[in-house]
Amino acid sequence: MNQPPLILVTNDDGINAKGLENLVSVARRFGDVVAISSMEPMSGMSHAITIKVPLRAKLVSEEPGFRSYLTNGTPVDGVKLVFNSLTDRKPDLLVSGINHGSNSSSSVLYSGTMAAAMEGAVNHIPSIGFSLLDFDPDADFTASGRVAGEVISMVLENGLPDGVCLNVNIPSIPPEEIRGIRMCSQANGYWKEEFEKRTDPNGREYYWLTGFFHNREPDNGGEGTDEWALKNRYVSIVPIHTDLTAYGVLKEMLSWSFSKAYNHE
């Protein structure tokens, strides 16, 4: 019964991403690995699922303790495929990433990397998303690989509460300059979109999504938030949950009284 833990590894940057390769090699130190990813990058796919076209999963690599699948689906599709059809036991851990680029603050909402981790959490599997603050396809994953090892080790030992996963972001600096790992809250911020408007050769307008992140935290920079930690050369870990209920607000709203027609009890 001393089976090594089964670890599901996925990402949203595609199967050839350096960050995935790095995370697979870290995960293999801890157990058997099943990896799944897409050919094309799926950044910005969030929690999208594929309903209109059939899903495929192709075994592209197999050796003792390791299998890797290519899928045409989104990150969440891939996670569901592994849970339901591609393994005969439930994974003990899901790790997603290492993403090329930050998923801190409200970026978590758009992230395929974090959606995969949330899908794991919904299915009661301890899940972690890792992101490096560097969009370069050839980024240096030395520090983030080391951090991933630390966090994986901690989660395998302590577990995670049901329905909660971790959003880990790593500053893009040399390992020795990282000041530590901080538990954080999600910074209050948003993407201020500035669409770039262009005109095509047929005279029709179109837009490219661009934009920059705007932090709404107060002037002290929101100490305790992920954005603050990252700016101060810490790794940030935000525990995020899949129950989106705003409980504080729920209490206040119980006093809302709707018209008689819908409040007759």
Add this chain to the structure above:
Amino acid sequence: MNQPPLILVTNDDGINAKGLENLVSVARRFGDVVAISSMEPMSGMSHAITIKVPLRAKLVSEEPGFRSYLTNGTPVDGVKLVFNSLTDRKPDLLVSGINHGSNSSSSVLYSGTMAAAMEGAVNHIPSIGFSLLDFDPDADFTASGRVAGEVISMVLENGLPDGVCLNVNIPSIPPEEIRGIRMCSQANGYWKEEFEKRTDPNGREYYWLTGFFHNREPDNGGEGTDEWALKNRYVSIVPIHTDLTAYGVLKEMLSWSFSKAYNHE
């Protein structure tokens, strides 16, 4: 200065959906309306954004107090386009739906309808997603239209806290059988996926996503949750927030001590 409120209406079932038409007609009773939707349904698109292809928005209908746009983007793209490029003033309210099918419990995570509402909340615009528990393209929206009017009126009067939007689900029963409107928490449940495996004419396997909802709430049916309310013929309203931090868990995790290498302060 007595401008009528500007209301942004969107959905994820496409511009020809009956639920959108219904919500537009309800919204127009309260103010000026800008509607945006896609040609194709975008169900299951969650918070996906479009990065790889240019976005287009075409004005397809215009009359006093009403404009309607068709876009090739996702629901969240559409919301961003309106905020940033298609109106000269910030909308006072965003309403999304009325979705054909439930978005209760963890379905909120996959829903394009609710992602559009969350995108509004991130941008500090009071936002509401409406869903009718009926997938029929020709469903009867009489009850849900009436409910939408009640909730819109309440939100225009009271506002909503920053970063919080409402997930409103409406049972598919005649208006007179609805017992009331209940503030609820998100039920603990998940989609138990059962992929249907098939083989194509070339002998290659593929999968269709199917599955059924599994409620994890205790035997009393989870009184106070949206699933409970809907089963008991109430409209459910869950206030959901865009700050995903699990604050309770965060407190506990502050005691996690990482290795010296990443904890030297």
